[in-house]
C-alpha cells in the first residue's frame with residue numbers, strides 16, 4: 189500500500205481543450221499516471237495527434253470532436269466516453285477562449301457571450317453530466333477546473349476573460365461544497381503566463397514579456413508541461429482530503 193497514491197490505474201478521464209497547449213500536457217500526464225483518456229476540442233486533426241501521444245504511454249486514448257459551447261455536443265462527449273472507455277472518473281474543464289483584447293468598456297456583447305459560454309457555462313454543464321456518470325459507478329471522482337491568475341487579479345486588456353476565470357474559481361467551490369457527499373472532489377488550477385498559442389500576444393511582445401519577467405520570482409514564463417503535475421495530484425488519491433481549492437501555478441508572480 190502506497191502512502192501517497194498518485195496512480196490513476198483503472199480510471200477514465202475527459203480533458204476538454206486536450207488537443208494542444210496545457211490541455212494536451214494534462215491529457216498525456218493523466219495517461220502516464222495510468223488513466224485512459226478522452227480528449228475533446230473542435231479540430232479533429234490536432235486531437236488525433238494527442239491521442240497518438242496518449243497511446244504511446246500504453247493507455248487507451250480516444251478523441252471526440254466537440255464544441256464545448258454546444259450542450260448536445262457535451263452530452264455526446266459523455267456518451268461516447270462511456271461507450272468507448274467504459275466509465276468516467278475524472279474531468280478536466282480546460283477549454284477556454286478570449287476572442288477580444290482591450291478595455292472592458294469596448295468588449296462587444298458577442299465576445300462577452302462567447303467568453304462566458306465557452307469558459308464558464310460549458311464547465312458547469314459538463315460537470316453536471318460527469319457527476320451523473322460518476323454516480324453511476326458510485327466510486328467517486330475528481331473534477332479539475334482550469335482558471336487563471338487573471339481570475340484572482342484583474343488582467344489588463346483581458347477584463348471579460350478575468351471575470352470568467354473568477355467565476356470558474358467560485359464554480360469550483362460551489363460544486364465542491366454540494367458534491368462532496370457524492371464522493372466527488374472539485375479543485376482548480378490557476379496558471380500564470382504559460383507559453384501556448386492562446387497567450388502568444390503576451391509573450392511574443394517584447395515589452396509585455398519583459399514586464400511579466402520582472403514580476404516573476406523565477407524570471408521566466410511557464411511551460412504547458414509544468415501545469416500537469418498539479419492536475420494528476422488533484423485527480424489522484426494523493427489529494428483525497430482536498431476539495432474546493434485553487435492552486436496558483438505562476439512561478440510566484442502573485443507572491
Ligand SMILES: NC(=O)c1ccc[n+]([C@@H]2O[C@H](COP(=O)([O-])OP(=O)(O)OC[C@H]3O[C@@H](n4cnc5c(N)ncnc54)[C@H](OP(=O)(O)O)[C@@H]3O)[C@@H](O)[C@H]2O)c1
Pocket residue numbers: 204205206207208209210211228229230231232234254255256257281282283284285306334335336337378379380381382383384385386387
Ligand atoms: N496560456 C496561458 O498563459 C494561460 C494562462 C492562464 C490560464 N490559461 C488557461 O489554460 C487553458 C488552456 O489554455 P492554453 O493556453 O493551453 O490554450 P490553447 O493552446 O489555445 O488551447 C486551447 C484548447 O481549447 C480548445 N478549444 C477552444 N475553444 C473550444 C471550444 N469552443 N470547444 C472545444 N474546445 C475548444 C482548443 O482546440 P480547438 O481550437 O480545436 O477547439 C485547444 O485544444 C484555458 O482555460 C486558459 O484560459 C492559459
